[in-house]
Amino acid sequence: MVALTLMQKLEILADAAKYDASCASSGTAKRNSLGGKGIGSTEGMGICHAYAPDGRCISLLKVLLTNHCVFDCHYCINRKSSNVRRARFTPQEVADLTLAFYRRNYIEGLFLSSGIAKNSDHTMEQLVETARILREEHDFRGYIHLKTIPDADPALVHQAGLYADRVSINVELPTESGLTRLAPDKDARRIEGAMGGMKQAIAQARDETRRFRSAPRFAPAGQSTQMIVGADAASDAEIVGRASRLYDRFRLRRVYYSAFSPIPDASAVLPLKRPPLMREHRLYQSDWLIRFYGFAPEEVAQAAGTDGMLPLDIDPKLAWALKFREHFPVDVNRSSREMLLRVPGLGVRAVDSVVASRRHRRLRLDDVARLTGSIARVRPFIVAADWRPTLLTDRADLRALLAPRSEQLELFAA
Amino acid sequence: MTALEALRPDGQVVVEMAEPDDFEAWRERARALVQGGVPPERVSWIEAGASGSLFAAAGGLSVPDVRAPWVRASRRFVELAESAILHSDPHRFALLYRLLWRLQDTPRLLDDPADRDVRRIGELVRSVRRDMHKMRAFVRFRAAVEPDGCERFVAWFEPEHHILRANAGFFVRRFAGMRWSILTPRGSLHWDGDVLAEGPPAQRADAPGGDPAEELWRRYYASIFNPARLKVGAMLKEMPRKYWKNMPETALIPGLVAGAQARESAMVEAGAIEFGERPTSLKGIDEAIHACRRCPIGLLDNRAVMGEGPRKAALMIVGEQPGDQEDVAGRPFVGPAGRVLDAHLEKAGIARDRAYLTNAVKHFKFVPRGKRRLHQSPTAKEIDVCRWWLESERAIVRPKLLLALGASAARGLLGKTVSIARVRGRPLALDDGSELWVTVHPSYLLRLRDEAKGEQERMFQADLRAVARRLAELGSG
Numbered sequence: 001m002v003a004l005t006l007m008q009k010l011e012i013l014a015d016a017a018k019y020d021a022s023c024a025s026s027g028t029a030k031r032n033s034l035g036g037k038g039i040g041s042t043e044g045m046g047i048c049h050a051y052a053p054d055g056r057c058i059s060l061l062k063v064l065l066t067n068h069c070v071f072d073c074h075y076c077i078n079r080k081s082s083n084v085r086r087a088r089f090t091p092q093e094v095a096d097l098t099l100a101f102y103r104r105n106y107i108e109g110l111f112l113s114s115g116i117a118k119n120s121d122h123t124m125e126q127l128v129e130t131a132r133i134l135r136e137e138h139d140f141r142g143y144i145h146l147k148t149i150p151d152a153d154p155a156l157v158h159q160a161g162l163y164a165d166r167v168s169i170n171v172e173l174p175t176e177s178g179l180t181r182l183a184p185d186k187d188a189r190r191i192e193g194a195m196g197g198m199k200q201a202i203a204q205a206r207d208e209t210r211r212f213r214s215a216p217r218f219a220p221a222g223q224s225t226q227m228i229v230g231a232d233a234a235s236d237a238e239i240v241g242r243a244s245r246l247y248d249r250f251r252l253r254r255v256y257y258s259a260f261s262p263i264p265d266a267s268a269v270l271p272l273k274r275p276p277l278m279r280e281h282r283l284y285q286s287d288w289l290i291r292f293y294g295f296a297p298e299e300v301a302q303a304a305g306t307d308g309m310l311p312l313d314i315d316p317k318l319a320w321a322l323k324f325r326e327h328f329p330v331d332v333n334r335s336s337r338e339m340l341l342r343v344p345g346l347g348v349r350a351v352d353s354v355v356a357s358r359r360h361r362r363l364r365l366d367d368v369a370r371l372t373g374s375i376a377r378v379r380p381f382i383v384a385a386d387w388r389p390t391l392l393t394d395r396a397d398l399r400a401l402l403a404p405r406s407e408q409l410e411l412f413a414a
Numbered sequence: 415m416t417a418l419e420a421l422r423p424d425g426q427v428v429v430e431m432a433e434p435d436d437f438e439a440w441r442e443r444a445r446a447l448v449q450g451g452v453p454p455e456r457v458s459w460i461e462a463g464a465s466g467s468l469f470a471a472a473g474g475l476s477v478p479d480v481r482a483p484w485v486r487a488s489r490r491f492v493e494l495a496e497s498a499i500l501h502s503d504p505h506r507f508a509l510l511y512r513l514l515w516r517l518q519d520t521p522r523l524l525d526d527p528a529d530r531d532v533r534r535i536g537e538l539v540r541s542v543r544r545d546m547h548k549m550r551a552f553v554r555f556r557a558a559v560e561p562d563g564c565e566r567f568v569a570w571f572e573p574e575h576h577i578l579r580a581n582a583g584f585f586v587r588r589f590a591g592m593r594w595s596i597l598t599p600r601g602s603l604h605w606d607g608d609v610l611a612e613g614p615p616a617q618r619a620d621a622p623g624g625d626p627a628e629e630l631w632r633r634y635y636a637s638i639f640n641p642a643r644l645k646v647g648a649m650l651k652e653m654p655r656k657y658w659k660n661m662p663e664t665a666l667i668p669g670l671v672a673g674a675q676a677r678e679s680a681m682v683e684a685g686a687i688e689f690g691e692r693p694t695s696l697k698g699i700d701e702a703i704h705a706c707r708r709c710p711i712g713l714l715d716n717r718a719v720m721g722e723g724p725r726k727a728a729l730m731i732v733g734e735q736p737g738d739q740e741d742v743a744g745r746p747f748v749g750p751a752g753r754v755l756d757a758h759l760e761k762a763g764i765a766r767d768r769a770y771l772t773n774a775v776k777h778f779k780f781v782p783r784g785k786r787r788l789h790q791s792p793t794a795k796e797i798d799v800c801r802w803w804l805e806s807e808r809a810i811v812r813p814k815l816l817l818a819l820g821a822s823a824a825r826g827l828l829g830k831t832v833s834i835a836r837v838r839g840r841p842l843a844l845d846d847g848s849e850l851w852v853t854v855h856p857s858y859l860l861r862l863r864d865e866a867k868g869e870q871e872r873m874f875q876a877d878l879r880a881v882a883r884r885l886a887e888l889g890s891g
Contacts, residue, residue, distance in 0.1 A: 006630070007630060010630060010633055010634055010637070011633050011636075014633075014634050014637035015637040015638075017638070018637070019640070032587035032590065033589065033590035033591050034586070034587055034590045035590070036590065036591060039588065039589050039592055040588065041584075041587045041588040043584070047547070047551045048652065049551050049552070050551075050552075050635065050653065050661065050663055051649040051652045051653040052638060052640075052649065052670075053646055053649055053670050053671050053674065054639055054640045054641075054643045054645055054649075055643070055645030055646070055647070055648025056640075056645075056648075057652070058638060062638060074707065081708075100627045101630075101631060103555065103567055103592060104555045104557075104567065104625065104628075105554060105555050105589075106554070259643070277643055277645075353527040353528075356525050356526070356527060357527050357528045359525065360522070360525065360526040361526070363528070367528040370527075370528055370533065371528065
């Protein structure tokens with residue numbers, strides 16, 4: 001076989017990594033390169049250095065070390081039985097690429113994952129070696145996210161946590177039966193075991209840093225995971241429930257959802273119709289409701305239909321409000337912050353503004369309009385000094401009034 | 415003197431700011447004006463270089479009273495003002511002064527987001543922070559070689575507001591270990607590893623015209639993009655066109671968007687499935703098909719049904735797929751259709767136990783309906799995927815004659831869909847020299863009634879007899 005150029009390898013191994021949803025580089029410890037030998041800083045908020053035409057942020061150099069894989073997971077483009085082009089980077093090549101891109105301000109750092117070449121330990125060693133070159137040889141202080149291999153030697157996984165800002169282990173599918181069917185080489189218990197181990201190591205390191213300033217940092221940006229949506233039969237309610245249990249059990253920073261995209265080879269085994277991207281979006285919205293709006297996972301499930309699926313035409317918060325109209329209208333001048341957060345169309349920032357403003361004046365509809373994006377959406381659910389939606393809240397066609405009208409336009413779309 | 419002040423004959427105080435982003439100078443003047451009791455409507459703030467020779471008519475300065483009252487400004491106001499003053503809006507100084515003036519009587523003014531001025535300063539601050547953030551994101555350095563042989567990384571950037579100086583710290587902290595310069599139309603910054611120096615406004619031509627790493631970066635940008643999920647609006651919202659001209663990757667965007675549909679289809683088309691080595695024995699095939707999950711049928715609650723018959727049979731009879739009873743028994747043609755076939759074979763004088771019987775698709779495809787499992791026809795794609803196994807069986811058994819029962823079986827052998835009415839009753843040559851005869855599937859006969867049934871049964875029997883005759887001719891009857 002003709003040796004691939006660096007350019008060709010980058011093309012193959014970036015292409016292979018694009019199904020990973022995460023590109024976040026936020027939430028790690030603050031660092032900078034002053035007084036060091038190299039470059040790199042992290043200042044809390046990650047930066048998106050570019051956006052691809054798929055609307056996704058490009059913050060990190062996101063590549064696989066290799067897309068050779070001994071596993072045969074049906075949803076994965078890199079499965080053993082797939083006939084994609086294969087390539088392999090050396091750890092040195094990835095480190096050099098990372099630095100070249102970082103110096104030109106293209107990226108915040110590196111997100112390195114890999115297919116399982118040879119065996120889990122070998123692969124994990126190579127991932128760790130890449131991070132070591134960056135951190136120790138180049139004193140690189142930018143962001144590093146390493147995907148860890150659940151079966152690898154725990155000592156190697158621990159080493160990864162010492163170099164990386166974030167580590168992640170994918171649960172892959174929302175249900176265990178889905179995992180058994182579509183990822184026969186993976187084992188749900190081993191994945192959760194690895195996540196549990198990681199949670200303990202992170203907690204322990206955090207405890208040590210509190211007591212000893214010199215204690216080594218361990219994955220200061222925590223751990224995350226990813227689920228593929230639409231490859232098995234799990235409903236939205238099940239997915240949200242699973243995600244919420246994962247947050248609780250493993251102190252995850254994020255659960256990422258990846259709508260199954262038609263990828264070569266996998267199309268024959270997986271549902272031939274790909275799930276609408278809107279479903280992924282609705283799942284992220286419910287994730288937000290649970291993390292920032294005080295919704296319980298069961299309440300999100302209540303917003304879903306009898307089949308456990310969230311409506312695609314309206315967001316889950318509006319769906320919940322339409323189902324539980326007895327909680328509305330909410331008085332913007334009196335109600336608690338918790339209740340205001342339930343009003344469709346009022347975000348966290350708008351609610352905080354409402355709470356701050358009402359100390360100074362009795363809020364009128366105009367005042368609320370200034371604090372929110374669309375008063376028309378909010379109006380049916382609130383009471384203000386000069387506003388009471390007597391009939392609106394109980395109208396049977398409220399959903400139709402509030403749902404976006406894109407569906408009708410579809411008829412005329414080319 | 416960083417701010418000039420003058421009093422016009424009409425009583426209006428005019429303040430000229432020497433630097434557009436100098437918060438300290440503004441604070442000094444504003445404090446004096448509040449102490450002097452000059453209300454906002456009597457103050458005009460102008461930027462250096464702005465039009466109008468207002469100072470021509472200037473009178474004396476208003477010197478604040480020595481016993482002037484203390485000027486109040488919350489820490490929060492100072493923070494907001496420090497950002498807002500970087501905005502390019504010429505009215506920003508007046509807005510800040512108006513807020514400062516009002517804060518003297520209403521100390522908690524800033525807590526009221528519904529106030530017009532409070533909202534406006536919020537807008538300015540957000541716009542400035544966004545511009546600073548976008549500068550951190552979209553500055554693109556290009557490598558240049560210095561006289562001493564070291565690399566310097568130089569960027570050309572066009573900020574919307576006066577943020578260059580305020581943003582310097584970020585770049586120093588991030589790129590401490592490298593030499594860099596940021597050139598803008600409003601001024602420039604230069605870092606040599608120890609000291610930050612400011613320079614005069616620059617032009618695009620002062621920065622390098624390219625960098626070899628940009629080709630790698632462009633390749634990365636094009637590869638990481640998933641054409642199956644085009645969302646151009648989301649991209650434009652975060653990366654507006656005004657920034658594009660200084661970013662090497664954005665030239666690719668129109669092409670990527672236009673080619674997305676084609677690339678997605680190509681991704682799906684490219685999905686040829688790999689089977690690896692062909693098994694060399696029927697037993698090998700039997701084992702392999704049980705593990706086959708190359709099409710969705712393999713994922714249902716069923717088991718693979720292997721063909722059966724003599725390893726060197728002269729006749730191979732191919733059906734569509736196992737049915738409910740075949741799936742339970744693990745043998746082909748043991749259900750109702752199998753019994754119809756058996757009866758007709760006997761009548762035509764073909765011994766079932768001397769033929770090799772198998773199916774185009776090895777697993778039972780069904781939908782559950784209560785306790786029953788309803789037969790579903792396999793798709794063309796599923797038949798084509800499973801063809802690998804049928805070919806493997808043919809390669810081992812090497813029959814001289816093949817009989818396809820139904821359109822699915824014919825597709826499994828021919829690789830294309832044919833009309834049974836058009837091809838039945840005559841042999842078709844297959845690539846390996848064997849002969850293919852095509853007829854209907856016996857389950858079809860089960861669905862018919864009355865006259866049509868009798869007619870079709872006669873035609874089916876005729877097809878089988880033709881095959882029996884041909885077998886005899888080939889000396890393998």
